[in-house]
Amino acid sequence: MPLLRFDQVSKRYASRDALVDVSFAVEPGEMLFVTGHSGAGKSTLLRLIHLSERPTRGTVLFADRNLAKVRGGRVAMHRREVGVVFQDHRLLADRSVADNVGLPLLLRGTPRAEIAKRVRAVLEKVGLGERGTARPRELSAGEQQRVGIARAIVCEPALLVADEPTGNLDPTLSAEILALLESLAARGTAVLVASHDLTLVRHMRRRVLVLDGGRLVDDIAPEELA
Numbered sequence: 262m263p264l265l266r267f268d269q270v271s272k273r274y275a276s277r278d279a280l281v282d283v284s285f286a287v288e289p290g291e292m293l294f295v296t297g298h299s300g301a302g303k304s305t306l307l308r309l310i311h312l313s314e315r316p317t318r319g320t321v322l323f324a325d326r327n328l329a330k331v332r333g334g335r336v337a338m339h340r341r342e343v344g345v346v347f348q349d350h351r352l353l354a355d356r357s358v359a360d361n362v363g364l365p366l367l368l369r370g371t372p373r374a375e376i377a378k379r380v381r382a383v384l385e386k387v388g389l390g391e392r393g394t395a396r397p398r399e400l401s402a403g404e405q406q407r408v409g410i411a412r413a414i415v416c417e418p419a420l421l422v423a424d425e426p427t428g429n430l431d432p433t434l435s436a437e438i439l440a441l442l443e444s445l446a447a448r449g450t451a452v453l454v455a456s457h458d459l460t461l462v463r464h465m466r467r468r469v470l471v472l473d474g475g476r477l478v479d480d481i482a483p484e485e486l487a
């Protein structure tokens with residue numbers, strides 16, 4: 262059973278079609294990219310998955326759950342199963358790295374001792390085991406993005422969606438972030454990355470969904486990228 266399925270999904274904002282009749286499925290633990298020019302609909306596709314937008318037509322299924330039926334308090338529950346990484350990572354400047362990462366657990370009422378344990382483990386996982394007490398501004402751009410990833414995975418989501426996670430990083434740091442995302446996929450988290458950087462996407466040799474003007478115009482298998 263796929264973890265995520267889009268079935269003829271369209272999204273229209275006011276007078277603009279952002280997605281038109283998009284269908285695809287993602288298996289558990291799969292890592293893939295969605296690419297396309299600016300305005301192609303990449304961010305909109307991700308927003309439909311973490312329910313910051315709703316489709317105009319069509320169905321999005323997550324773990325066989327129709328997301329159209331996820332309303333009210335259930336939205337927060339859904340977001341625990343879908344981690345989100347943003348290009349600008351959106352960290353709280355006046356909180357420590359550990360507090361930033363632990364915030365989703367705090368919001369769901371996890372006991373403090375458990376939060377401390379899980380934050381330590383997840384910071385180790387992203388290579389920041391020693392930086393828990395630092396403030397975000399004391400970290401490099403690549404490290405800040407790792408904190409954003411740690412925060413996104415602390416609730417152990419089945420799917421991680423990342424919107425241009427390497428957008429502000431140089432090629433070496435970008436490669437490091439993508440290697441980190443690959444390691445999460447290798448441990449069973451499905452990872453969907455939106456990126457307009459075709460060179461980088463091709464280099465990864467993963468499945469690529471190509472959007473153009475809101476339409477899914479290609480779904481490229483890794484073998485085709487050799």
Ligand SMILES: Nc1ncnc2c1ncn2[C@@H]1O[C@H](COP(=O)(O)OP(=O)(O)OP(=O)(O)O)[C@@H](O)[C@H]1O
Binds near residue numbers: 277300305
């Ligand atoms: N909240 C909104 N209201 C109206 N139109 C929007 C809104 N968000 C996006 N759009 C429009 O929908 C289309 C798709 O936008 P989207 O942000 O999904 O594209 P994108 O591929 O992520 O682009 P970028 O790479 O520039 O972030 C664009 O034409 C955009 O102008």
